[in-house]
Amino acid sequence: MASSTPQGSRPALPSVRRATEADVRSLAALWALAFPGERSAEERARGLREGGAWGGIENCWVATTGSRLDGAFRTLPLVMHLLGRPVPTLGLAAVAVAPHARRRGLGAHLCRAALRIGRDRGDLLAALYPFRTDFYARLGFALAGELHRYRFPPEALPAFDGVDRVYACDDPLATLPSLYETLLPSSHGLVKRSSKRWEAVLAASPLAFGIHGRGGASPEGTPRGYLLGSLRKLPRGAGREFRVTEFLAADRDSYRAGLGWLSAQRDAWRQVTLDALPGEQLHGLLTHPQLAGTSNARVLWFPSATILRGPMVRILDTGGLLERLQPARGTVLDLEDSEVPENRGRWEVATDGSAGVRRTGEPGPDALHIADASALLAAGRFPGLELPRPGFSPLLGLPDFRLLDDF
Numbered sequence: 001m002a003s004s005t006p007q008g009s010r011p012a013l014p015s016v017r018r019a020t021e022a023d024v025r026s027l028a029a030l031w032a033l034a035f036p037g038e039r040s041a042e043e044r045a046r047g048l049r050e051g052g053a054w055g056g057i058e059n060c061w062v063a064t065t066g067s068r069l070d071g072a073f074r075t076l077p078l079v080m081h082l083l084g085r086p087v088p089t090l091g092l093a094a095v096a097v098a099p100h101a102r103r104r105g106l107g108a109h110l111c112r113a114a115l116r117i118g119r120d121r122g123d124l125l126a127a128l129y130p131f132r133t134d135f136y137a138r139l140g141f142a143l144a145g146e147l148h149r150y151r152f153p154p155e156a157l158p159a160f161d162g163v164d165r166v167y168a169c170d171d172p173l174a175t176l177p178s179l180y181e182t183l184l185p186s187s188h189g190l191v192k193r194s195s196k197r198w199e200a201v202l203a204a205s206p207l208a209f210g211i212h213g214r215g216g217a218s219p220e221g222t223p224r225g226y227l228l229g230s231l232r233k234l235p236r237g238a239g240r241e242f243r244v245t246e247f248l249a250a251d252r253d254s255y256r257a258g259l260g261w262l263s264a265q266r267d268a269w270r271q272v273t274l275d276a277l278p279g280e281q282l283h284g285l286l287t288h289p290q291l292a293g294t295s296n297a298r299v300l301w302f303p304s305a306t307i308l309r310g311p312m313v314r315i316l317d318t319g320g321l322l323e324r325l326q327p328a329r330g331t332v333l334d335l336e337d338s339e340v341p342e343n344r345g346r347w348e349v350a351t352d353g354s355a356g357v358r359r360t361g362e363p364g365p366d367a368l369h370i371a372d373a374s375a376l377l378a379a380g381r382f383p384g385l386e387l388p389r390p391g392f393s394p395l396l397g398l399p400d401f402r403l404l405d406d407f
């Protein structure tokens, strides 16, 4: 593979090449140092050789000076569902610069190289979890989505019926992946999962409960929803907390059954932690949605949930993405993109549906920056693709951006 370094602009920075078996040891050592407290260098080396939930050495890239490793990153081949449509997505992960090479532009240089690699292989979007938002905002990424973390005693939830339809999954790998797969066309943000990825998800959340539909198990045994989580002891002998890590339901009835089941566990657990989408309006269901252990924060106002922010997304290929998502006919959009110049310009969607999406000229003075356009896309407010839109029925009627996986 030829170098992916942008030509000319930063001659002092090393070029980027695909990693090989010979890089495994130094890569594993760099990542163990850059991400302390996660996996050891030995575990990382094994994962790279054998292939883990996100693949192995084949999606790793390095920048070296002589035999010395200066930096690295991974280009995960994700398929994210945006507005229900599958979108090939660059998962930019494990960006790391060796301590000797930091703060001279190499981190940004690696990200630019990754964007180019993603575009060249046909990715339409890029996604990542930032160590610091402004670093990636300069490269065109925007924060996507939001979760509200509620902590409450189980009895704060209504005792919705359907509790008896929730069951402990003996073999979650046999049924949950197929349910998840059927939900993808009604999701905005979920990524397709391999079976290895499912194994990793279930290993991290050892408790798995399925939710049957009202008529009982479907002929295939596929549930209508599921809850994943783990239990932990609360400090000072205050009982146990059930931390819900995933809660997906195909319909409102199964969603309520899941909540009713959590409510029914009040004599077993003292606390539930649940991350809800803003659109779920969970505060409206709780008897008193005040965060456990807090007092009023602003005279009579009380803390209710913690806002969690996670992924950032970036449009990589405007023309390809618009072709895939099919904005309203006649949409005209001016874009600025200093990192990926192919995105820059005036984009027009044909009025008669014949010529598709075309770049027709220079952007006007009020052009959207690519990061702002990416933010609008995640929020369901991209010009010509505003929600609600025909042909897309979001899960539970909630159009919020929802990405459960981290990478």
Ligand SMILES: CC(C)(COP(=O)(O)OP(=O)(O)OC[C@H]1O[C@@H](n2cnc3c(N)ncnc32)[C@H](O)[C@@H]1OP(=O)(O)O)[C@@H](O)C(=O)NCCC(=O)NCCS
Pocket (backbone or CB within 6 Å): 034, 035, 094, 095, 096, 097, 098, 101, 102, 103, 104, 105, 106, 107, 108, 109, 129, 130, 131, 132, 134, 135
């Ligand atoms: C995060 C990390 C990759 C950044 O790498 P880096 O090579 O230092 O990044 P850059 O040099 O491109 O940018 C860092 C800063 O140095 C500045 N900088 C770049 N060249 C510079 C120069 N010649 N002189 C002074 N400052 C410079 C950049 O403008 C940037 O400024 P900011 O603090 O305002 O954002 C690196 O610190 C690292 O590996 N950390 C541990 C792992 C990690 O957190 N990875 C991120 C995963 S999302």
